Amino acid sequence: MVTNVTSLTRSGLSDFVIQRVSAAVLTLYTLCVVGFFLANPDMNHATLKTYFASTPMLLFNTVMVLSTAAHAWIGMWTVGTDYIRDHYFGKHHTSFRLVWQGGCMIILFVYVVWALQMFWSL
C-alpha cells in the first residue's frame, strides 16, 4: 500500500480525528485564556505568571503546544497537497511541496521547543 509519507499518521482517518480532537482542545484552551484576561482587566506580571505556572495550566499548556503542532501539521499538509500540485506548479511540484512541508516542520519544531521550554521553566 502506498501511503503518503508527509501526512501526520500516514492514515487519512487518524489525521481526520487528530485534527478535530486537537481543534476542540485548542478552542477550550483559547476560551480559558480569554476568560482569564477578561477576568483580570488590570493585568500584572505576578497574576500572569501565577496563572500560567499553576499545575493545571502547566498540563494544559503542554497539551495545547502538542495539539497546535499536530493541528498545524495536518492543516498545512492539507493545504500543501491541495494547492502545490502539477496543475499549478508544473513538473517540479513535488520539490516545491517538500520545501513547503520542510519549512512547516522547522517552524513547528521551533514553536514546540520554544513554548515547552518557556512553560516548563516558569
Next chain:
Amino acid sequence: MQKDHEYSEQMSTMNNKERPVFISVSPFTFAFPFTALASIAHRITGVLLFLGIGYLLWLLSVALESEAGFVEAQTVLAAPFAKIVLWGVLSTLIFHILAGVKHLLLDFHVGDTFEAATASAYVVVGLSVILIIATGVWIW
C-alpha cells in the same frame, strides 16, 4: 486504406490531447456559494495563524519572563502597529475557531443541508464581525 490509417492515427493523437484534464475553477469566472467562501477563508486564516501563533507566543514569553519583561510587552503593545498586528492575529483566530466549530458540527451531521450550512456560514461571519469589533475595542 492509407487514408483511413492516417485518419485513425490523427484521431488517436487528438484523443490523447483531449483527455480529461483538471479544470481550474477561477474565482474570477465562477460564483462561489457563500459556504465555499467561508470554507476558503477558514483555510486562509489557518495558514495565517501558523505565523500569527508565533507572535502571540513571543508576546507571552516576553511578558512571562520577568517584571521588566511584562513592562516591555506593554511598551511593545503601546505602538499602533503592534496593536494592529495583535488585532489581526486575534481576528484571524476568532474566525478560524467559529468556522471550525461549524465544520465540527457538520462532521456530526448537524446542519449539513445546503440551506442550513449557508445560514450557519452567515452566522459564523456575523458573530466573527461582532467579536472582532469587540476585540478591537478591548485592544484600544
